[in-house]
Amino acid sequence: MFVLKTVSLFLLLLLLINPAIKNVENENTKPVLAVLVDDSKSISFFKEDKSIQEFLEALQKDKSIVEKFNVEAFSFGNKITLLDSLSFLDGNTNVYKAISTVNQLYEGKIAPIVVLSDGNQTVGNDYEFINAKQKIYPVVFGDTVLYKDLKISQLNVNKYSYIKNKFPVEVLLNYEGKENVTSQFSIVKKGKTIFTKKVQFSATNNSKTITTNLTSTKEGLQYYTASIRKIEGEKNTKNNTKSFSVEVINEQTKVLVLTSVLHPDLGALKKSIESNKQRSVSVFLVDEFKNQINDYQLIILYQPNNSFNKIINDIKTSNSNYFLISGANSDWNFINKNQLGISKNALRQTENYGALFSNSFLTFLQKDIGFNQFSPLKDQFGEVSISREHQTLLFQNINGLETKQPLLATLEINNQKSAILFGEGLWRWRSASFLNSNSFQDFDTFIGNLVQYLASTKKRNRLEVAVENLYSDASVIDISAFYLDKNYQFDARASLEISVTNTGTKKVIKVPFSLMNNSYQTEIENLGPGDYSYTVSVIGQQIKKHGKFKVTENQIEEQFTNANSTKLLKLAEKTGGKLYFKDEVDKLKKEILADKSFYTTQKSIIREQSLIDWKWVLFTVITLFTVEWFVRKYYGKI
Numbered sequence: 001m002f003v004l005k006t007v008s009l010f011l012l013l014l015l016l017i018n019p020a021i022k023n024v025e026n027e028n029t030k031p032v033l034a035v036l037v038d039d040s041k042s043i044s045f046f047k048e049d050k051s052i053q054e055f056l057e058a059l060q061k062d063k064s065i066v067e068k069f070n071v072e073a074f075s076f077g078n079k080i081t082l083l084d085s086l087s088f089l090d091g092n093t094n095v096y097k098a099i100s101t102v103n104q105l106y107e108g109k110i111a112p113i114v115v116l117s118d119g120n121q122t123v124g125n126d127y128e129f130i131n132a133k134q135k136i137y138p139v140v141f142g143d144t145v146l147y148k149d150l151k152i153s154q155l156n157v158n159k160y161s162y163i164k165n166k167f168p169v170e171v172l173l174n175y176e177g178k179e180n181v182t183s184q185f186s187i188v189k190k191g192k193t194i195f196t197k198k199v200q201f202s203a204t205n206n207s208k209t210i211t212t213n214l215t216s217t218k219e220g221l222q223y224y225t226a227s228i229r230k231i232e233g234e235k236n237t238k239n240n241t242k243s244f245s246v247e248v249i250n251e252q253t254k255v256l257v258l259t260s261v262l263h264p265d266l267g268a269l270k271k272s273i274e275s276n277k278q279r280s281v282s283v284f285l286v287d288e289f290k291n292q293i294n295d296y297q298l299i300i301l302y303q304p305n306n307s308f309n310k311i312i313n314d315i316k317t318s319n320s321n322y323f324l325i326s327g328a329n330s331d332w333n334f335i336n337k338n339q340l341g342i343s344k345n346a347l348r349q350t351e352n353y354g355a356l357f358s359n360s361f362l363t364f365l366q367k368d369i370g371f372n373q374f375s376p377l378k379d380q381f382g383e384v385s386i387s388r389e390h391q392t393l394l395f396q397n398i399n400g401l402e403t404k405q406p407l408l409a410t411l412e413i414n415n416q417k418s419a420i421l422f423g424e425g426l427w428r429w430r431s432a433s434f435l436n437s438n439s440f441q442d443f444d445t446f447i448g449n450l451v452q453y454l455a456s457t458k459k460r461n462r463l464e465v466a467v468e469n470l471y472s473d474a475s476v477i478d479i480s481a482f483y484l485d486k487n488y489q490f491d492a493r494a495s496l497e498i499s500v501t502n503t504g505t506k507k508v509i510k511v512p513f514s515l516m517n518n519s520y521q522t523e524i525e526n527l528g529p530g531d532y533s534y535t536v537s538v539i540g541q542q543i544k545k546h547g548k549f550k551v552t553e554n555q556i557e558e559q560f561t562n563a564n565s566t567k568l569l570k571l572a573e574k575t576g577g578k579l580y581f582k583d584e585v586d587k588l589k590k591e592i593l594a595d596k597s598f599y600t601t602q603k604s605i606i607r608e609q610s611l612i613d614w615k616w617v618l619f620t621v622i623t624l625f626t627v628e629w630f631v632r633k634y635y636g637k638i
Helices: 002-017 041-045 049-060 063-068 095-105 264-273 306-318 332-337 426-437 441-455 565-575 585-594 615-634
Strands: 020-029 032-038 070-076 080-082 113-117 136-140 149-157 160-162 166-176 181-189 192-201 207-215 220-228 241-249 253-259 279-285 298-302 322-326 342-357 377-386 390-398 401-413 416-422 463-466 470-472 477-483 496-502 508-512 514-516 519-524 530-538 544-552 601-610
Touching: 002 615, 032 049, 032 095, 041 049, 049 063, 049 070, 049 113, 049 585, 063 585, 070 095, 080 095, 095 113, 113 565, 136 565, 136 585, 149 220, 149 241, 166 181, 166 192, 166 220, 166 241, 181 207, 192 207, 241 470, 241 544, 253 264, 253 441, 264 279, 264 298, 264 426, 264 441, 298 306, 298 441, 306 332, 322 332, 322 441, 332 342, 342 401, 342 416, 377 401, 377 416, 416 441, 426 441, 463 530, 463 544, 477 496, 477 530, 477 544, 496 519, 508 519
Parallel strands: 032 070, 032 113, 113 136, 160 241, 253 279, 253 298, 298 322, 322 416, 470 544
Antiparallel strands: 020 601, 070 080, 149 166, 166 207, 181 192, 181 220, 220 241, 342 377, 342 390, 390 401, 401 416, 463 477, 477 519, 496 508, 496 530, 514 519, 530 544
16 A cells, blocks of 8 residues: 555656657658649640650659659649649740749758750740749750741730820731742731731841831720731741730810910910820800800800800800819909809909919819919909809919918819819910920920810729730730729628620620729630620629720640750750650669759657656556555555
8 A cells, every 4th residue: 555655746747747758750751853844835835745644653653753852743824733643724824933832832942843844935034034942854845846937926006095196006027937038928907908018037047126106096995806818837926916906096185275365375275285285276256156165075265255155055054074274354343243152342453363272182183383473464454253062273472472372273063074273374384384394295295284174074984994905816815893882982791793605606795803002804715716794793782884995816835846955955054954755764863863952851850748648657547546445445544
């Protein structure tokens, strides 16, 4: 019983003290062999899909390789993923992204990289200049023979053009070959050739840049096809054609100037406004104007008096936008009676008003072009009152005294925009601006900004959709939408859906949007070539946005004539690796198995374990106390 008691108490005290016991374990870590497999369409185009799968299996099933390395396989195209299966359907190749992702994944580890690819990259940074700490072993798949080839490397064009304007097109042509060749470049619209040019290439003169200006003749979305004619012996002609689109806008602004007096300001306004070719100005004495104001987007009322009565009534009825300019000959009693939201207690005497620029003006973006240095404007003296919500661009400066009285202000109510300038003499401002900068541009831009704001009748939409006009069938179609609530604040609670219809086959697909940050995003894949219309709708709301786009047959992965072994070789040399070809799997295995820099690392791991975690010790203590109790009970000691 003494022994039982002693051992029990000893173990119990040991548990209470709870000492930590340290164990040292050795752990071996094999190097990783990362195998990147090109899963893009170019592999199947070169008929290398079977070869690349056999090469991969030869690495994964080799016992020596598996004993030395942890083999990790990845497939890549536009993105990189753990290899599950290979389809060779990805429309783009990003070798740079694949290598950099693996570099980050195995940072600080021994992880040589084997790249099974044709070396042709269509998107992303140039992988030839990647900074990789791991050795890279590219394996070339595809034809390495060089063929003669003409291609359109790049095409630059503006997305928008105004009707009857010319827009520039810039095309970069490239030739691969040693012979002198002649071809013809052309641009076609709806089957009609609208531009053609003969081009010649040689081994040394292998690049041409063609620039031309095309005329926008029809409003709306216009599609064009640029092509370079095939030469003899050319194997791949899919890179000889490239489509592009231009949206032609018909937004010529017509401005009407009605005046009660002849004044130099009228000429200055006309020249400034018409400095933009998309704007035209008609000037009439108010008594001689017989047309309809609805033919104009903006009416400028210059020094109005009683003869403007009908015009102002028409403006009120039609809710037209207007710009009122007062001066020494204005009739302020008439203006005040018409309740335009502005009034002035004018006296018969005149005053000169200098300009003071307001940095807090928010209606549109306007920089200070030196307004305070311009000659004062002349207007009748009196206090100005504006009863409607307004923004002041220029304040009055009277003989050096800065005031809070507006000189130029904008007003907006019930979708009607207006502005008021309290003073005549704008022609002096235009002249002073020219003397300051040797150009009328600053002043003309100022007037242009004001006219653009006043002439625009466009309302802000609660649903805006960002869609390109033209896609290739190899690309993923990314569409984003921006939805606002009734207070024009971004609404993250909505559910959006896009319905896409092929206008030829009438096939319809519907795809929901996902909320990402402060916008809604969706992706549509595998749309075949054709014309499509779309409708983006807010579920549960009568809010929709319609549009159209075109998908062209442009397999970018099939535009290469051969594998890019030269670039893969540079990649291998830069990283300390070596280039191999598809029939050299045994040489590759021998190389990486013999490389002593790929070694298994061993590290010691010290693990601490508390004695209280040993449940058998507690069980032993309970058992000893139990045995002692029964022994005492048996001998009658209890």
